[in-house]
Amino acid sequence: MDKLIRFLDIDPTAQLHAAAIWLLIEHRLDHIIEVFYADVRQSDPALALSDETVQRLKVTQRKHWRSLFENQLDLQYFNSASLVGIRHSQIGLDPKWYIVGYARIKTDFSRVILNADLPLATKTAFLVTLDKYVALDMALAISSYTSLLLD
Numbered sequence: 001m002d003k004l005i006r007f008l009d010i011d012p013t014a015q016l017h018a019a020a021i022w023l024l025i026e027h028r029l030d031h032i033i034e035v036f037y038a039d040v041r042q043s044d045p046a047l048a049l050s051d052e053t054v055q056r057l058k059v060t061q062r063k064h065w066r067s068l069f070e071n072q073l074d075l076q077y078f079n080s081a082s083l084v085g086i087r088h089s090q091i092g093l094d095p096k097w098y099i100v101g102y103a104r105i106k107t108d109f110s111r112v113i114l115n116a117d118l119p120l121a122t123k124t125a126f127l128v129t130l131d132k133y134v135a136l137d138m139a140l141a142i143s144s145y146t147s148l149l150l151d
């Protein structure tokens with residue numbers, strides 16, 4: 001993970017931005033996740049998700065996002081990102097759904113940032129940081145996914 005963090009140039013400023021992004025999105029997260037899974041359920045019946053699973057996912061997703069943006073990219077976060085790939089692999093979720101699903105959630109996060117009452121330069125910096133964090137998060141999840149497939 002350290003090599004990816006260096007490559008993406010996630011520096012202390014980006015980490016401060018990530019914590020600020022969390023403060024912006026945390027209040028909207030339940031709604032974003034709820035709409036996300038409602039749309040997932042409508043998009044493909046093969047992705048059958050029970051009400052109980054969606055309830056559980058609201059909690060685990062919140063924990064995951066918090067860990068990504070707030071935890072300074074520590075071991076707990078690394079384990080959480082790896083677990084996303086492992087769980088998806090266990091349930092047989094095609095990575096294409098994870099990727100397009102992620103794009104949807106990222107668009108919602110970007111919208112929250114763009115609608116925030118902040119100077120344009122700050123919003124731009126936050127969007128750049130969001131891109132880096134999303135890339136790291138997807139990379140770690142997909143990497144644990146594929147290493148399971150290769151084992």
Ligand code: HEM
Nearest residue numbers: 040047053056060061064083084087091093097098101102
């Ligand atoms: C169409 C897209 C997706 C579907 C159908 C889906 C479905 C699921 C399912 C069924 C589980 C297992 C839940 C359980 O039984 O406890 C799961 C786990 C999880 N998913 Fe997804 N997922 C999708 C995309 C995403 C995306 C984009 C993220 C973003 C990070 C994500 C984050 C998680 C997390 C954090 C867990 C819990 C891992 C754990 O701690 O056990 N999922 N997902």
